[in-house]
Amino acid sequence: MARWQPETTQRLIVAAVDLFTEQGYDATTVAQIAERAGVTKSTFFRHFSDKRELLVAGQETLSRLLAEGIAEAPADASPLQAVAAGLERASSAMGPANRELGPRLRAAIAASTELQERDALKSVGLAAAMTAALVARGVPDPTAHLAAELGVLAFKRGYAQWSESDRDDTRGLAYHALSALRDLRTATASLG
Template identity: 65%
Template sequence: MPRWKPDARERLVEAALDLFTEQGYDETTVAQIAERAGLTRSTFFRHFSDKRELLSAGQQMLSGLLAEGIASAPDAATPLEAVAAGLDRASGAMTEFNRGLGPRLHAAIEANEELRTRNAMKTIGLAAAMADALQARGVSEPAAQVAAELGVLAFGVGYRRWSDPARDDAPGELITHTRTAFAELRAAAAELR
């Protein structure tokens, strides 16, 4: 395959997940990933610094989308309304490619302690990006942190529901699932009073 084909990044992610599933994360090498994707090792390293980075490849983009949505919420929006705007922005950018990766990504992460730790750090990074965007709107630090954590939790719940092939209610847009999860979590938080 030509190295310049535009979907190299996606092909590398899919090849890695296939290999992680087949032989395990620790046993998979960068050379094997590149070969499975029909690319060279140098092409791999143009996109990722190492194989761990494959599993958090979209974090920077996702953090940016969440923060962008929060920043673009109306001035009168409450912190939770701003978080909802962030969730809508990020959810609206997810495609069927992202949906198909969900179960495979989850399986690869759950099978490896290092990846579970890295995934936890990714969640912390998403919450920090949201909290920073909320604080830029004038929300106090504690309120921003709580709202951001609620938003990250809602995104995770919505994404898992959307990408779970065993769920009958999974079809549709991710935005529907994240909105539902966010509403459920807000209702649950109200019960804590």
């Protein structure tokens, strides 16, 4: 029955992240992840090509949503307003399961250099996607690059705040990400 389970992808991700935290990334096998998630190995391989892929899965989706939000922002939007539109679009794809995953994911990453490298490259990919979308709007470099980096920082800070906040706080990821973006914008005035 597992193959028809709608939440299988999410269960595999949670199982993998928990195992990475408990015993390390290297020591964790696909068989263990499948077992923890209550599915067969062949079910795992219908969802992901390997255990590394499992961590990359969300990146293409996030990059696409960030870029789409930037591309579809009003023509007179400033670079940072366009970035805000990208953050809102990407945030709309993140639900309660993503919120629950946050602290576990951070623990797994903190425990593994390999996952830290993977996570760092993910940020580079998100920044590149946003930079390209801003350049396509006519934003010159280095403003485009700078705005994209602020967007990545805001998304990461917003995600951390959202996933660590009280569960009776019903404000979504978009609220926290845009709030972090405003804080970063304000901080530019103090750079000197």
